[in-house]
Amino acid sequence: MTSSVFVALVGRPNVGKSSLTNRLVGEKVAIVTQKPQTTRNRIMGIVTKGPVQYVLMDTPGIHKPRNKLDARMTQTASASLADVDVTLMLFEPAGDFTESELTMVEALRKAGPAIAVVNKVDLLSDFAALEARKKKIEEFGVFDRVLALSARDGTGCDDIFAILKPYGSPGPHYFDDDAYTDLPEKELVAELVREKALLFLRDEIPHGIAVTVESFKERPDKDLIDISVEIYCERKSHKGMIIGKGGQMLKKIASAARADCEELLGTKVNLQCWVKIREDWRDNERQLDNLGFAKP
Numbered sequence: 001m002t003s004s005v006f007v008a009l010v011g012r013p014n015v016g017k018s019s020l021t022n023r024l025v026g027e028k029v030a031i032v033t034q035k036p037q038t039t040r041n042r043i044m045g046i047v048t049k050g051p052v053q054y055v056l057m058d059t060p061g062i063h064k065p066r067n068k069l070d071a072r073m074t075q076t077a078s079a080s081l082a083d084v085d086v087t088l089m090l091f092e093p094a095g096d097f098t099e100s101e102l103t104m105v106e107a108l109r110k111a112g113p114a115i116a117v118v119n120k121v122d123l124l125s126d127f128a129a130l131e132a133r134k135k136k137i138e139e140f141g142v143f144d145r146v147l148a149l150s151a152r153d154g155t156g157c158d159d160i161f162a163i164l165k166p167y168g169s170p171g172p173h174y175f176d177d178d179a180y181t182d183l184p185e186k187e188l189v190a191e192l193v194r195e196k197a198l199l200f201l202r203d204e205i206p207h208g209i210a211v212t213v214e215s216f217k218e219r220p221d222k223d224l225i226d227i228s229v230e231i232y233c234e235r236k237s238h239k240g241m242i243i244g245k246g247g248q249m250l251k252k253i254a255s256a257a258r259a260d261c262e263e264l265l266g267t268k269v270n271l272q273c274w275v276k277i278r279e280d281w282r283d284n285e286r287q288l289d290n291l292g293f294a295k296p
């Protein structure tokens with residue numbers, strides 16, 4: 001008999017939710033950068049192992065909202081808890097718990113089964129420190145168990161599916177058995193462009209960036225897809241930085257994104273990027289709607 005397990009991944013910004021999603025799916029479904037708040041919408045990674053289908057929801061990191069975009073992101077993370085069979089809450093291997101983390105732990109106390117994951121154990125050399133960390137998390141009395149792993153090098157990741165399996169419910173699979181994400185190709189492309197922009201640009205601009213795919217056309221006579229994307233930013237000065245001297249920066253972003261798109265789509269890609277200004281879109285409900293962010 002077939003069954004499905006819906007799993008939410010939650011945790012503070014930068015704790016490794018997207019990295020773990022990609023690791024478990026075995027494909028790059030969520031973009032990863034060193035900058036917190038990279039993930040904006042809920043992204044589903046799908047893994048089917050024989051009769052069991054695992055649906056992993058990578059959520060935006062929880063933090064205190066500073067603008068309307070932040071509020072929508074936090075809402076997306078909390079709403080995920082209500083929809084799932086089990087939640088994986090990720091923790092850093094060391095350091096104090098944040099206020100937002102403690103709030104999330106309290107929310108889980110009411111929301112249903114949860115498993116804690118201490119990520120980035122590759123950074124720890126001290127076994128005793130890891131044991132102390134696990135003990136502290138156990139003391140919350142909320143988690144069925146506390147796992148320790150590294151999404152980066154894969155340590156401790158092999159057992160996760162066996163651990164998640166019992167939380168599932170019998171029934172048909174919700175997605176094709178060979179699907180690995182629910183994100184349409186267009187959105188994956190937009191995310192890849194955003195990832196490269198986050199990677200190459202200075203800190204002050206990236207969070208004011210949004211990317212949309214304006215056209216996506218396969219050539220009938222050739223193994224080639226023409227894609228045109230728009231990169232939105234909030235100020236004229238930012239537009240200049242994204243384009244760069246003589247268009248160098250935009251070229252760098254586009255060519256790195258094109259390489260990833262070709263790998264994703266398995267075909268040659270002609271990628272055109274345009275930069276546009278939409279002032280203060282992160283605080284404008286209509287713009288957020290237009291850019292596809294979930295409503296609170």
Ligand SMILES: Nc1nc2c(ncn2[C@@H]2O[C@H](COP(=O)(O)OP(=O)(O)OP(=O)(O)O)[C@@H](O)[C@H]2O)c(=O)[nH]1
Binds near residue numbers: 011062152
């Ligand atoms: N050393 C180490 N670094 C990791 C590990 N997992 C993730 N990272 C790094 O931590 C950073 C953040 O990873 P993400 O997967 O984007 O984190 P996230 O929780 O999805 O972040 P948001 O989308 O901002 O909420 C990246 O630089 C990752 O390479 C790990 O197991 N070990």
